[in-house]
Amino acid sequence: xxxxxxxxxxxxxxxxxxxxxxxxxxxxxxxxxxxxxxxxxxxxxxxxxxxxxxxxxxxxxxxxxxxxxxxxxxxxxxxxxxxxxxxxxxxxxxxxxxxxxxxxxxxxxxxxxxxxxxxxxxxxxxxxxxxxxxxxxxxxxxxxxxxxxxxxxxxxxxxxxxxxxxxxxxxxxxxxxxxxxxxxxxxxxxxxxxxxxxxxxxxxxxxxxxxxxxxxxxxxxxxxxxxxxxxxxx
Amino acid sequence: xxxxxxxxxxxxxxxxxxxxxxxxxxxxxxxxxxxxxxxxxxxxxxxxxxxxxxxxxxxxxxxxxxxxxxxxxxxxxxxxxxxxxxxxxxxxxxxxxxxxxxxxxxxxxxxxxxxxxxxxxxxxx
Numbered sequence: 001x002x003x004x005x006x007x008x009x010x011x012x013x014x015x016x017x018x019x020x021x022x023x024x025x026x027x028x029x030x031x032x033x034x035x036x037x038x039x040x041x042x043x044x045x046x047x048x049x050x051x052x053x054x055x056x057x058x059x060x061x062x063x064x065x066x067x068x069x070x071x072x073x074x075x076x077x078x079x080x081x082x083x084x085x086x087x088x089x090x091x092x093x094x095x096x097x098x099x100x101x102x103x104x105x106x107x108x109x110x111x112x113x114x115x116x117x118x119x120x121x122x123x124x125x126x127x128x129x130x131x132x133x134x135x136x137x138x139x140x141x142x143x144x145x146x147x148x149x150x151x152x153x154x155x156x157x158x159x160x161x162x163x164x165x166x167x168x169x170x171x172x173x174x175x176x177x178x179x180x181x182x183x184x185x186x187x188x189x190x191x192x193x194x195x196x197x198x199x200x201x202x203x204x205x206x207x208x209x210x211x212x213x214x215x216x217x218x219x220x221x222x223x224x225x226x227x228x229x230x231x232x233x234x
Numbered sequence: 235x236x237x238x239x240x241x242x243x244x245x246x247x248x249x250x251x252x253x254x255x256x257x258x259x260x261x262x263x264x265x266x267x268x269x270x271x272x273x274x275x276x277x278x279x280x281x282x283x284x285x286x287x288x289x290x291x292x293x294x295x296x297x298x299x300x301x302x303x304x305x306x307x308x309x310x311x312x313x314x315x316x317x318x319x320x321x322x323x324x325x326x327x328x329x330x331x332x333x334x335x336x337x338x339x340x341x342x343x344x345x346x347x348x349x350x351x352x353x354x355x356x357x358x359x
Contacts, residue, residue, distance in 0.1 A: 008243075010241060012237040012238045012239075012240065013237055013238075015238065016238050017241070018241050066243075066248065066249075068250065069248055069249055069250030070249070070250050070252070087248070089243060089244060089248060090243040091243060092243050092244060092245035092248070092249060093242060093243060093245040094242070094243050095240040095241070095242060095243075096240050096241050096242075096243050097240060102243060103240065154249065156245075156246065156249075156255070159245045159246065203258050203262075204254075204258060204322060204325060205254055205255050205258040205259075206252075206254030206255070206258070206336050206337075206340070207249070207252065207254065207255055209254070209333055209336060210252050210254065210337075215333065217331070217332075217333050217336075219325075219331075219336065220331045220332075220336075223325060223326065223328065223331065224328075226326070227326075227328060
């Protein structure tokens with residue numbers, strides 16, 4: 001039994017244009033993941049194939065790619081059930097460094113812009129800043145985000161306006177800090193996001209929610225921020 | 235060694251059309267259609283309230299193929315834009331925000347538009 005793959009190739013030193021290359025890989029084990037197939041190609045067939053991967057179990061967020069038209073992580077996507085030949089492309093609307101490796105500079109720059117850390121101005125308590133179990137539950141559905149970029153690069157609004165629209169991943173993170181009972185910078189965070197482009201370019205296309213490998217819901221997070229802004233006004 | 239510029243990875247041409255994406259783009263398209271039809275309504279109104287000859291002319295147009303297709307298009311656009319508009323308002327208010335509800339509500343409004351299209355088609359032809 002083999003699986004067939006069509007993989008996006010681009011080597012800046014040899015290719016003026018990207019192209020698709022066909023590979024066939026043997027199914028090595030039950031429950032084989034897409035990353036296993038990519039590793040097999042790289043280690044045993046074609047060492048020039050380039051992709052990012054690290055943990056191999058959906059925690060590091062390195063191997064986000066476009067799998068048969070929808071973004072996902074190769075390491076937790078089972079080969080079984082995917083339509084063949086599997087079409088593998090880099091995350092959409094990104095500058096390709098080589099093959100499936102894209103330049104994430106702008107993506108992480110946008111992340112930095114929302115100051116993704118705890119901001120508190122009250123005097124530091126003797127021990128830690130406490131959070132009740134109920135307050136902690138508020139962060140469920142937000143803290144699990146691994147910043148793999150699958151959602152942001154699936155968003156047509158971000159494709160067209162990515163220079164100004166923050167994109168679903170960053171806005172989910174912004175919501176995560178807005179919801180944190182220990183954070184005291186909600187006002188400044190909302191001030192920063194209250195912008196026709198940064199936040200309101202979201203048109204509820206919901207590709208982000210469909211792409212998220214952790215089954216989170218960035219669209220919901222964005223709507224939550226919009227409601228926080230509305231509540232603040234009234 | 236020369237290095238080539240980094241290409242932009244493909245996006246719209248390769249992304250799979252999932253119900254949410256179809257529902258969103260259909261909302262924009264139906265909205266634009268409704269705006270574009272405003273002059274058409276005004277022209278109809280003008281014809282229907284003018285002389286008997288003008289009335290006959292407008293009626294004749296509405297019974298022509300082009301007239302029927304226009305009526306069909308605008309009717310489907312109204313139904314779709316209305317249903318999906320309510321869906322968007324609900325989402326804005328925080329109702330039906332679970333992943334499953336977002337999916338099924340997108341499918342639901344699209345199905346409603348298809349049913350409306352069939353019903354209007356039967357009524358018109």
